[in-house]
Ligand SMILES: Nc1ncnc2c1ncn2[C@@H]1O[C@H](COP(=O)(O)OP(=O)(O)OP(=O)(O)O)[C@@H](O)[C@H]1O
């Protein structure tokens with residue numbers, strides 16, 4: 001199914017004719033081709049779109065806030081006057097503003113929708129997160145400017161495109177509310193020529209033509225009836241009618257000529273990101289050591305990961321694997337907490353440890369400077385979720401050697417496989433250990449959890465002596 005062509009009308013300057021342009025463009029485009037689906041939505045809180053297009057007094061099944069929350073566009077769309085579809089405006093956008101963290105939310109929702117034809121988006125005079133979303137999704141951005149200061153504001157729009165590494169190609173300046181009575185001497189004869197000259201000078205591209213200021217057009221939204229009339233039906237005698245026709249034709253030709261759609265690109269990028277994420281998962285899964293280095297038990301099987309309680313990775317990311325749930329806590333109690341009495345597997349202290357381990361990162365690393373094998377020290381740190389140090393215990397490696405019950409397995413074996421270098425000394429790298437859920441221990445290998453794990457490793461590394 002073909003994605004729709006998205007036209008966003010945006011300028012940080014208020015009252016330059018954005019909403020008038022968005023609503024009328026929808027009607028003019030529909031008039032050019034009745035078969036072409038045209039959908040309008042606005043992030044403005046003036047409800048002009050709803051007042052102009054809603055037939056009767058229907059309540060609506062949702063609005064643009066629902067759309068931003070991921071509701072399917074086709075569920076909330078309304079068929080309006082003149083055959084234009086619209087998504088109702090919302091009073092609640094400010095309430096969900098903080099939840100919208102990225103600029104690609106709208107593009108993803110629209111890309112996943114069944115919308116076709118053209119989508120026109122009206123924005124607020126503000127580069128807020130909604131405007132950013134409307135810009136991100138756009139094949140064409142029309143930026144109405146009415147004077148030199150509003151042209152200066154355009155820089156922020158261009159900067160936004162640069163910051164998102166988006167091509168500036170969709171951006172087009174359109175001189176609006178141009179007073180054609182004003183004439184100048186010199187190369188620029190009127191406001192339109194002057195604004196166009198300024199724009200080109202700054203490297204901005206322009207739509208063809210302009211929109212003149214017209215008292216008749218102004219009266220279409222401010223009249224004793226309190227109605228908002230389209231220029232097509234109530235302002236045919238004006239220059240603006242000719243100008244809107246010309247603008248609609250330009251957009252229509254782009255829609256017909258240009259097969260590529262921004263939403264198609266967004267969707268492809270999303271699919272690539274998903275593939276990348278799953279490739280990274282598979283690569284990590286393949287690198288796992290299959291047994292627990294503390295007890296030698298096989299944890300990683302083809303069909304899944306069994307009995308794993310902790311995930312470990314060396315700070316240089318060279319080695320990774322899992323630790324058996326019980327034997328890690330046992331090693332911690334035995335070597336670092338030096339408990340006088342035996343802490344059995346059902347002891348409440350074990351339970352407490354397991355519980356608090358969920359909010360911790362554990363680190364094993366060499367202690368103070370190491371001269372020779374027999375004077376080496378091992379440090380065992382606990383960090384919190386934010387990567388801040390909670391505690392540190394240091395033991396002599398030779399005590400570990402002579403610990404009762406320690407054979408070829410246990411902490412010595414773990415260190416030998418991960419931290420001890422060819423010269424028999426503990427190296428610079430450290431071991432980061434994190435509790436994993438028993439129902440899905442693989443989860444930590446997915447980007448969503450593995451990236452924060454690596455982030456914590458970096459924060460922790462910066463604090464280690
Ligand atoms: N071509 C025109 N000639 C005369 N008046 C116009 C023209 N276009 C729009 N207006 C009037 O200018 C005012 C502002 O227009 P509009 O609401 O479309 O601007 P806007 O950029 O959407 O404003 P805001 O930034 O507040 O959303 C309205 O009263 C409108 O009727």
Ligand SMILES: [Mg+2]
Pocket residue numbers: 018019020044046123
């Ligand atoms: Mg407006």
